[in-house]
Amino acid sequence: MLANGRHYLAIPGPSVIPDEVLRAMHRASPNIYTGELHLVTRSLLPDLKKVAMTSGEVAIYIGNGHAAWEAALANVCNRGERVLVLGTGRFCHGWGGMAEALGFETQVIDFGNTSDIDLNVVEAALREDTQGKIKAVLAVHVDTSTSVRNDIAGLRTAMDAAGHGALLMADCIASLGCDRFEMDAWGVDVMVSACQKGLMTPPGVSFVYFNERAKAARANVKIVSQYWDWKPRAAGEEYWQFFAGTAPTHHIYGLRTALDMILNEGLDAVFARHAHLARAVWTAIDAWGTDGPMRINITDPTKRSHAVTSLEIGDPDGDRLRDWCETQAGLTLGIGLGRTPPGGFFRLGHMGHVNAQMIMAVLGGMDAGLKALDIPHGAGALEAASQSIAAAV
Numbered sequence: 001m002l003a004n005g006r007h008y009l010a011i012p013g014p015s016v017i018p019d020e021v022l023r024a025m026h027r028a029s030p031n032i033y034t035g036e037l038h039l040v041t042r043s044l045l046p047d048l049k050k051v052a053m054t055s056g057e058v059a060i061y062i063g064n065g066h067a068a069w070e071a072a073l074a075n076v077c078n079r080g081e082r083v084l085v086l087g088t089g090r091f092c093h094g095w096g097g098m099a100e101a102l103g104f105e106t107q108v109i110d111f112g113n114t115s116d117i118d119l120n121v122v123e124a125a126l127r128e129d130t131q132g133k134i135k136a137v138l139a140v141h142v143d144t145s146t147s148v149r150n151d152i153a154g155l156r157t158a159m160d161a162a163g164h165g166a167l168l169m170a171d172c173i174a175s176l177g178c179d180r181f182e183m184d185a186w187g188v189d190v191m192v193s194a195c196q197k198g199l200m201t202p203p204g205v206s207f208v209y210f211n212e213r214a215k216a217a218r219a220n221v222k223i224v225s226q227y228w229d230w231k232p233r234a235a236g237e238e239y240w241q242f243f244a245g246t247a248p249t250h251h252i253y254g255l256r257t258a259l260d261m262i263l264n265e266g267l268d269a270v271f272a273r274h275a276h277l278a279r280a281v282w283t284a285i286d287a288w289g290t291d292g293p294m295r296i297n298i299t300d301p302t303k304r305s306h307a308v309t310s311l312e313i314g315d316p317d318g319d320r321l322r323d324w325c326e327t328q329a330g331l332t333l334g335i336g337l338g339r340t341p342p343g344g345f346f347r348l349g350h351m352g353h354v355n356a357q358m359i360m361a362v363l364g365g366m367d368a369g370l371k372a373l374d375i376p377h378g379a380g381a382l383e384a385a386s387q388s389i390a391a392a393v
C-alpha cells in the first residue's frame with residue numbers, strides 16, 4: 001500500500017547502481033574494433049589493480065562471479081590435483097563444488113555457518129600434507145551467506161607457518177571495494193571478483209587477479225580451455241584481452257565510471273564509509289534483539305563483513321518481514337541463503353553505493369514491518385542507529 005515510489009534493493013548483490021553509472025551506460029553501441037572503447041578498456045586495468053592493491057595481473061571476463069571461479073581454477077590445477085576448500089558458508093562450498101566438477105580432488109574443511117576460518121586447523125591440515133598434494137587453498141574473504149569476514153592475511157601466515165607451498169586463492173566477490181583487501185601485502189596469489197557488488201555495475205563482468213607464483217602454477221597446467229585461459233587476456237593481443245569476442249560494451253563504460261567514483265572518494269574513505277554504515281545496521285539489530293528473536297549471525301563484530309549482514313529471526317518471520325517490506329514499503333531484503341529453515345533468516349546488503357540516509361531508510365522500513373507484523377522487538381533501534389551515524393561523522 002505504501003510501496004509506490006522509488007523501490008530500494010537491499011540485497012547483497014546486485015547492489016544499487018549509481019545514476020552516474022547508469023548514465024554512462026546509456027549510449028548508442030560504440031565501435032568495438034577500434035577507438036574509444038579500446039582506450040576505455042585499457043584504462044580499467046590499472047584502476048582495477050588499485051582497488052585490489054596489487055601490482056600483479058588482472059584478466060577480465062564476460063560472466064558473473066561463477067565465471068571467475070571457474071576461470072581461476074582452470075588456470076592453476078590439472079585434473080586430479082587437490083585443492084583445500086575452507087567452508088564458512090554457502091560460497092566457498094560452491095567454489096569447491098565447481099573444482100570437483102572440473103575434475104579436481106577436493107579436501108573440504110567445514111567451519112559451519114556462524115564462524116570464520118580457524119587458522120590453527122588450516123595450519124595443521126597443511127602440515128599433514130607432507131607430500132604437498134594440496135595445490136591451492138580456496139577461501140572466501142566475505143561469505144555473503146553468513147556475512148563472516150575471514151582473515152586472509154592470517155591465512156597466508158598460517159600457510160607460511162606450515163611451510164606449505166600451495167597457492168592462496170581468495171574470493172573477494174562480495175568484499176572488493178567494501179571491506180579492506182590488500183592482495184599483495186596479504187600474500188594472495190589468485191583473487192576473483194565481479195562487478196555487481198562493491199563495484200556498483202550491473203552483473204556481467206568478472207575478474208581474475210594473479211601474481212607471479214600463480215603464473216608459475218599456470219605454466220604447469222597441461223590443458224586450459226581457450227576461453228578461460230588468463231594468459232592472452234591479461235597480456236595478449238587486443239582481441240583476446242578485450243574479451244575474446246564481442247566486448248560487453250556498456251559494462252565497460254559503466255565500470256569506468258564506477259571505478260572513477262571509488263578512486264575519487266578514496267579507498268580508505270570507501271572502507272570507512274562501509275564500516276560506519278555497517279556499525280549503524282548492527283546497532284539497530286542489537287536494539288531490536290534486546291526484546292525479541294532477532295540476532296546477527298556472526299556474534300563477534302571484528303569478524304563481520306562491512307558489506308552484508310546475515311540475520312536470524314526465526315521461521316517464518318524472516319519470510320514474513322521480507323514480504324511485508326517488499327509489498328508495503330518498497331524495500332527488498334535478501335533471502336536467507338543456504339540456511340535451514342530459510343524462512344528464519346534474511347540478509348541486508350549495504351555494499352557499494354550506499355550512504356547514511358539509505359541505511360536509515362532500510363532500518364526504518366524494517367522497524368515498521370516488525371511493528372505491523374507484531375514480531376517482538378526491542379525499542380529504540382532507529383534512535384540507536386541515528387546516534388551511531390551521528391557519532392561517526
Ligand SMILES: *Cc1c(COP(=O)(O)O)cnc(C)c1O
Binds near residue numbers: 066203
Ligand atoms: C555473489 C557471490 C558469488 C557469486 O557471484 P555470481 O556473480 O552470482 O556468480 C560468489 N562468491 C561470493 C562471496 C559472492 O558474494
